[in-house]
Amino acid sequence: xxxxxxxxxxxxxxxxSLLVPGLFEGTMTVGELLQHGNYGIGTVQDFNGELxxxxxxxxxxxxxxxxxxxxADQSVPFASVHFDDPxxxxxxxxLNKAEVERYLLQNYxxxxxxxxxxIVGEFAQMHTRVVxxxxxxxxxxxxxxKTQPKFNQDNIHGTLIGYYAxxxxxxxxxxxxxxxxxxxxxxxxxxxxxxYRLKKGQVSIQPFATLEQHFPLENQDFLQQNxxxxxxxxxxxxxxx
Amino acid sequence: xxxxxxxxxxxxxxxxSLLVPGLFEGTMTVGELLQHGNYGIGTVQDFNGELxxxxxxxxxxxxxxxxxxxxADQSVPFASVHFDDPxxxxxxxxLNKAEVERYLLQNYxxxxxxxxxxIVGEFAQMHTRVVxxxxxxxxxxxxxxKTQPKFNQDNIHGTLIGYYAxxxxxxxxxxxxxxxxxxxxxxxxxxxxxxYRLKKGQVSIQPFATLEQHFPLENQDFLQQNxxxxxxxxxxxxxxx
Numbered sequence: 483x484x485x486x487x488x489x490x491x492x493x494x495x496x497x498x499s500l501l502v503p504g505l506f507e508g509t510m511t512v513g514e515l516l517q518h519g520n521y522g523i524g525t526v527q528d529f530n531g532e533l534x535x536x537x538x539x540x541x542x543x544x545x546x547x548x549x550x551x552x553x554a555d556q557s558v559p560f561a562s563v564h565f566d567d568p569x570x571x572x573x574x575x576x577l578n579k580a581e582v583e584r585y586l587l588q589n590y591x592x593x594x595x596x597x598x599x600x601i602v603g604e605f606a607q608m609h610t611r612v613v614x615x616x617x618x619x620x621x622x623x624x625x626x627x628k629t630q631p632k633f634n635q636d637n638i639h640g641t642l643i644g645y646y647a648x649x650x651x652x653x654x655x656x657x658x659x660x661x662x663x664x665x666x667x668x669x670x671x672x673x674x675x676x677x678y679r680l681k682k683g684q685v686s687i688q689p690f691a692t693l694e695q696h697f698p699l700e701n702q703d704f705l706q707q708n709x710x711x712x713x714x715x716x717x718x719x720x721x722x723x
Numbered sequence: 724x725x726x727x728x729x730x731x732x733x734x735x736x737x738x739x740s741l742l743v744p745g746l747f748e749g750t751m752t753v754g755e756l757l758q759h760g761n762y763g764i765g766t767v768q769d770f771n772g773e774l775x776x777x778x779x780x781x782x783x784x785x786x787x788x789x790x791x792x793x794x795a796d797q798s799v800p801f802a803s804v805h806f807d808d809p810x811x812x813x814x815x816x817x818l819n820k821a822e823v824e825r826y827l828l829q830n831y832x833x834x835x836x837x838x839x840x841x842i843v844g845e846f847a848q849m850h851t852r853v854v855x856x857x858x859x860x861x862x863x864x865x866x867x868x869k870t871q872p873k874f875n876q877d878n879i880h881g882t883l884i885g886y887y888a889x890x891x892x893x894x895x896x897x898x899x900x901x902x903x904x905x906x907x908x909x910x911x912x913x914x915x916x917x918x919y920r921l922k923k924g925q926v927s928i929q930p931f932a933t934l935e936q937h938f939p940l941e942n943q944d945f946l947q948q949n950x951x952x953x954x955x956x957x958x959x960x961x962x963x964x
Contacts, residue, residue: 490940499891591946595938649952650740653891693936697836699731705832711890 489567492596492645492690493518496560496698499653501525502717503707504620508557509698512540515561516554518694521600521643523662524561526552529626530615532673534664535563536641541664543672545614545631549664559698562645562655564598568686574601575682582680583659586646592689594648599661601642603683608635610663610673627721633671640665642675642683652715654695656722674722730808733837733886733931734759737801737939740894742766743958744948745861749798750939753781756802757795759935762841762884764903765802767793770867771856773914775905776804777882782905784913786855786872790905800939803886803896805839809927815842816923823921824900827887833930835889840902842883844924849876851904851914868962874912881906883916883924893956895936897963915963 495510495518508527515522516538524533531544533552540552570590574582582601587593611630620626644661651657664672698704736751736759749768756763757779765774772785774793781793811831815823823842828834852871861867885902892898905913939945 497891591943594946594948594950595940648950650738650894650950654895689940691938691940693934693938695934695936697932697934699836699930699932702832705835707835709835709889709891 489565490691491694492562492564492598492692493694493696494562494655495558495696497654498560498656498718499709499714500704500707501560502623502714503709504622504626505704505707506559506616506620507701507703508559509701509704510558511554512552512556512558513554515558515563516540519563519565521566521598522561522563523644523660524558525613527557527559528615528617529613532612532662533558533561534643534662534672536643536664541668541672543612543664545612547612547631547633547671549668549672564688564690566600566688568600568688571684571686573682574680574685576680578679579675579677582685586687590687592646595689596648596693597646597687597689599642599644599646599659600686601680601683604637604639604681605678606637606681607679608638608663608671609677610671610675612673623721624717632676633673635665635671637681638665638670653711653718656718660722730806731932732935733803733805733839733933734935734937735803735896736799736937738895739801739897739959740950740955741945741948742801743864743955744950745863745867746945746948747800747857747861748942748944749800750942750945751799752795753793753797753799754795756799756804757781760804760806762807762839763802763804764885764901765799766854768798768800769856769858770854773853773903774799774802775884775903775913777884777905782909782913784853784905786853788853788872788874788912790909790913805929805931807841807929809841809929812925812927814923815921815926817921819920820916820918823926827928831928833887833928836930837889837934838887838928838930840883840885840887840900841927842921842924845878845880845922847878847920847922849879849881849904849912850918851912851916853914864962865958873917874914876906876912878922879906879911894952894959897959901963
């Protein structure tokens with residue numbers, strides 16, 4: 483990185499596409515992941531829930547809705563993290579997910595790069611889902627996400643964290659927005675956000691000059707996988723959006 | 724990078740996709756590029772020829788076939804470099820481009836990651852092309868590559884350098900192989916390789932755990948470009964293969 487501020491780097495371990503055929507094995511420890519950032523999202527070993535990294539702590543929201551803090555020796559197949567240092571903050575109120583996302587693309591010139599979005603505030607409505615733990619032999623992403631517990635909560639304080647990726651990177655990451663949530667009490671509600679209505683919150687944005695894309699180069703299942711990219715974008719949209 | 728050897732990093736400035744609408748402005752100096760690697764490929768400011776980085780020197784093969792060494796203050800819109808440190812070397816003989824490329828994928832387990840390929844040796848036949856310098860307002864990649872000077876040379880000693888990218892990254896880079904050549908005398912022939920027959924050479928391979936993808940975050944033309952990803956893969960295949 484040398485001359486480059488680490489705040490301008492988005493670190494990603496694994497790619498979204500490796501989840502498609504069911505490569506759910508953890509291939510990086512949480513301890514190592516947190517060396518690359520203190521905020522972020524992802525999933526956990528065995529596809530066991532939604533990862534939400536806040537202020538250097540890695541939380542796992544599991545299918546029951548319970549929230550655990552992960553330990554350094556647990557591992558992840560796919561996660562993205564960065565060091566939080568927003569370039570701009572703005573207070574927004576009474577907007578839903580689509581409206582916030584449109585606002586950011588219209589008011590900041592970052593549609594062709596990766597950027598982080600963070601919202602700290604009160605949500606009038608929060609709607610999430612959580613993926614279910616899988617066992618070997620792992621099924622495909624489509625199979626694994628056929629049933630997904632969903633959660634709703636009104637009037638909840640918490641933090642939304644996630645990323646926007648240029649469409650060019652669909653399959654590497656989720657093209658467009660991909661955001662997770664955790665309530666302030668680390669208990670009431672969390673997970674992969676399906677929709678929300680923001681009552682009032684601080685919305686911040688952090689563009690990245692660099693995507694540091696890290697591959698599980700030592701994982702034999704990954705190296706040997708015969709990926710089929712036809713229809714991958716559709717599988718991803720079905721499972722992730 | 725912290726714990727990671729820099730030899731396991733492929734650095735890329737810009738994406739192949741930004742060339743498609745004609746973003747040929749140089750957005751990183753050669754001096755800065757060479758801080759990220761001593762071998763690599765790319766193109767030059769104004770799409771002015773083929774970039775071949777060998778042993779820390781950046782050579783430009785221009786449309787006349789002439790070869791210049793670039794200075795640190797010249798710039799590039801798109802380039803990939805790495806620090807040469809192969810994990811394996813093998814001597815191969817009497818194979819054409821397709822045969823060498825198949826050999827590497829069959830004998831090393833790296834089809835799902837980026838890797839560098841380098842061949843130092845004698846080529847019974849070398850066939851290259853060189854893109855032509857463009858002027859503002861820049862045309863599209865398809866327009867810019869309608870005419871491309873081609874070069875042939877038999878029995879030539881030189882270095883092939885380039886990369887394999889997983890198909891998932893088509894558009895970020897060239898999916899599959901993308902290799903350039905420069906003759907040992909830095910004069911007889913160079914450029915983007917269309918085909919060759921290797922007489923005998925040392926073939927080396929270097930897989931990367933990390934793709935460090937750097938975007939021209941300060942370039943307004945890039946930020947404002949309305950990319951159309953439909954048909955992009957076809958434009959790239961037409962121009963680059």
